Amino acid sequence: MTRSFLTSLAGVGLLLVLAVITVINTCQSDRIERTHLDLVQRVDKMEKKLESGGFSTSNGGSGPTGGIFGAPEPAWYTAAMQDPANLLKRDRVDWLPPQAESGGTLYLHQGSDPYGFNYLTTSSNPVTEIQWYVSPPLVMRHKRNPTQWRPSVAYSMTTPDDGLTYVFKIREDLTWHDAAVDWDSGRYDWLKGDHRVTARDVVFMMDMLMNSQVTGAAPLRSYFDDLVSYEAVDDFTFKLVFKRKIYSQRATAIPSIFPVPEHLYAYDQDGNRYDKEILGQKFQDHWYNPMGMGYGPYKLTKLEPGVAVTLERNPDWPIEGAAFDKVIYLILKDQNQPPRKLRTGELSMAYLQPGQYRTEVLEGGPDSPFNNGELTPGEYWEQTFFYVGWNMRKPMFQDKKVRQALSHAFNADLLLHDVFMDLGERCTGPMPSFLEFYNKNVPAYAYDLDRARKLLAEAGWADTNSDGILDREIDGKQTEFEFTLIVYGSSDEYRTLGNVFKEDLAKIGVKMTVNPLEFSSLLKEVHDREFDAVTLAWVSSPDVDFNQIWHSSQADEARSSNHVYFKNAEADAIIEKMNTAFDFEERKALAHRFHELVAEEAPYTFFFTRKRPAFWQKDLQNVSFLGYRPYRSHWGWYWGQP
Numbered sequence: 001m002t003r004s005f006l007t008s009l010a011g012v013g014l015l016l017v018l019a020v021i022t023v024i025n026t027c028q029s030d031r032i033e034r035t036h037l038d039l040v041q042r043v044d045k046m047e048k049k050l051e052s053g054g055f056s057t058s059n060g061g062s063g064p065t066g067g068i069f070g071a072p073e074p075a076w077y078t079a080a081m082q083d084p085a086n087l088l089k090r091d092r093v094d095w096l097p098p099q100a101e102s103g104g105t106l107y108l109h110q111g112s113d114p115y116g117f118n119y120l121t122t123s124s125n126p127v128t129e130i131q132w133y134v135s136p137p138l139v140m141r142h143k144r145n146p147t148q149w150r151p152s153v154a155y156s157m158t159t160p161d162d163g164l165t166y167v168f169k170i171r172e173d174l175t176w177h178d179a180a181v182d183w184d185s186g187r188y189d190w191l192k193g194d195h196r197v198t199a200r201d202v203v204f205m206m207d208m209l210m211n212s213q214v215t216g217a218a219p220l221r222s223y224f225d226d227l228v229s230y231e232a233v234d235d236f237t238f239k240l241v242f243k244r245k246i247y248s249q250r251a252t253a254i255p256s257i258f259p260v261p262e263h264l265y266a267y268d269q270d271g272n273r274y275d276k277e278i279l280g281q282k283f284q285d286h287w288y289n290p291m292g293m294g295y296g297p298y299k300l301t302k303l304e305p306g307v308a309v310t311l312e313r314n315p316d317w318p319i320e321g322a323a324f325d326k327v328i329y330l331i332l333k334d335q336n337q338p339p340r341k342l343r344t345g346e347l348s349m350a351y352l353q354p355g356q357y358r359t360e361v362l363e364g365g366p367d368s369p370f371n372n373g374e375l376t377p378g379e380y381w382e383q384t385f386f387y388v389g390w391n392m393r394k395p396m397f398q399d400k401k402v403r404q405a406l407s408h409a410f411n412a413d414l415l416l417h418d419v420f421m422d423l424g425e426r427c428t429g430p431m432p433s434f435l436e437f438y439n440k441n442v443p444a445y446a447y448d449l450d451r452a453r454k455l456l457a458e459a460g461w462a463d464t465n466s467d468g469i470l471d472r473e474i475d476g477k478q479t480e481f482e483f484t485l486i487v488y489g490s491s492d493e494y495r496t497l498g499n500v501f502k503e504d505l506a507k508i509g510v511k512m513t514v515n516p517l518e519f520s521s522l523l524k525e526v527h528d529r530e531f532d533a534v535t536l537a538w539v540s541s542p543d544v545d546f547n548q549i550w551h552s553s554q555a556d557e558a559r560s561s562n563h564v565y566f567k568n569a570e571a572d573a574i575i576e577k578m579n580t581a582f583d584f585e586e587r588k589a590l591a592h593r594f595h596e597l598v599a600e601e602a603p604y605t606f607f608f609t610r611k612r613p614a615f616w617q618k619d620l621q622n623v624s625f626l627g628y629r630p631y632r633s634h635w636g637w638y639w640g641q642p
Helices: 002-051 077-080 126-133 200-210 216-226 247-256 276-284 337-344 354-361 401-406 411-417 449-458 490-509 519-528 569-579 583-601
Strands: 104-108 139-141 147-150 152-158 164-171 227-234 237-242 298-306 308-313 326-331 348-352 375-381 385-390 424-426 471-472 477-480 482-488 513-515 532-537 603-605 610-615
Touching: 077 147, 077 152, 104 337, 104 348, 126 298, 126 326, 139 247, 139 471, 147 152, 164 200, 200 216, 200 227, 200 308, 227 326, 247 569, 308 490, 337 348, 337 354, 385 401, 401 449, 401 583, 401 603, 411 424, 411 490, 482 490, 482 519, 490 513, 490 603, 513 519, 519 532, 569 583
Parallel strands: 104 326, 482 513, 482 532
Antiparallel strands: 139 147, 152 164, 164 237, 227 237, 298 308, 308 326, 348 610, 375 610, 385 532, 385 603, 385 610, 424 610, 471 477
């Protein structure tokens, strides 16, 4: 009996052992199967990442990759982000969602041919937008909080003496794009080879900025009056030293610095280096100026005047965001073309001019693709203020009573409502109307022709020969009040503005001729200071600074932003005090007083701050707009399912 019990017990034990072995084998099989499946999935992901440029074959796998989500973060970058002294902070907003895919072409538009692509000498809005992608600055604003700065070309910015010295660490994984030249000719063989972006390219930019021969750099140069020195400490370290700490250095000056390729711009077309004495002049009028070289997420590869500007994705760009293979800016000088090309799908996204907004949206009815959901709608406010500028070099505009009279004859409310479709709001001073620096207590000049007549009479203007036009003696000669207003030639609204203004001025004895010009020609007139009056707009920044446009020191600078020759001692004092004021409330109070003063002096007839209605194709995803220029940043957009 005992033997039988033991035999049974041994049998049960053997069964248990067999069960355990079976379970183990099953688990191992499951684990092997799961491991195999996981390996297959990982290989699949790696293959996809290789296809999209997600790994580099150089630099130990930590260099540029070209993937739309960026390269693996280098150790030097991670260390810099952990450094409490670093003034550049991570932007915690993801530019691209995880499901984003690369590929396709984005079609946008511009209203005129860009005025050259030497980014230091040309600062028009169309060129600045393209520069954002081709040749971005050392530092950039955060996407959602534009008062903070994030890394870009520089990944570290420190100031060991609190605002007098700035030290920048430049990324070590950026390479200049190939020049867009006729390589088959052999003439440009001297440009062949890889050229890394270094701190010496930043030094070259500063050399050209501070060179008085580079007249196009005058507006930006005004922010470096207190510069003591700059140098490349080594290949990837750049240092600036100022003699005093002022607000505009960190708000405006430093964010405007970007590398410029010395290996291109210091040489003629045959590879001969320019003499130092003429380098600035040759840079200003460089043979490569029609194109533009950069290092950013897109390369400028083709320029067809009157047709298009083509950008192609740079596969070596190590930072996330650039999803499209190509971005093509169509040059559409006829402002009626964008809505038509949106309908046909020839444009991916476009903003509408006021007349188009009236036709397509307000009067388009429920079947319009702008109203029925075929196109996705949106809008954004621009940090702009539009104006008519009076050239105070001209004797007839030197009396502020005359400028005030002309402002009273400008029917801004009617124009904004009936011509510009209320796409914006009245602006009475030198900044966007929605900033806290804007003084809402400053009244707009009311449309009042009787008041305008009285002010002109007080300024000595009268119709002495009864020909219907006011006149007065200027420099010993009887002169009739007659001038020309330059307006945007590609804008129907501005042509209408000019004609309405012309009719109202005729009622008070002032003869005005309207001269519509394409934007590049308009800018030339402004730069040459030959205009009488001009319609223009300024793009402001969240950090208000008046020096560039309004300080007397800029009035006599060639091609400066003070193109109306405004000179005022109190205005200069306010500007200089704001330069050393860092307290927000103090700066706001100073800005409010400056607003009052400029409104009283009326060097501009201020018009409005603009709101842009925009529409895009339904399969264009992740579209959002920045609160600063360029507003329609496609850094994060991609094609996908709606």
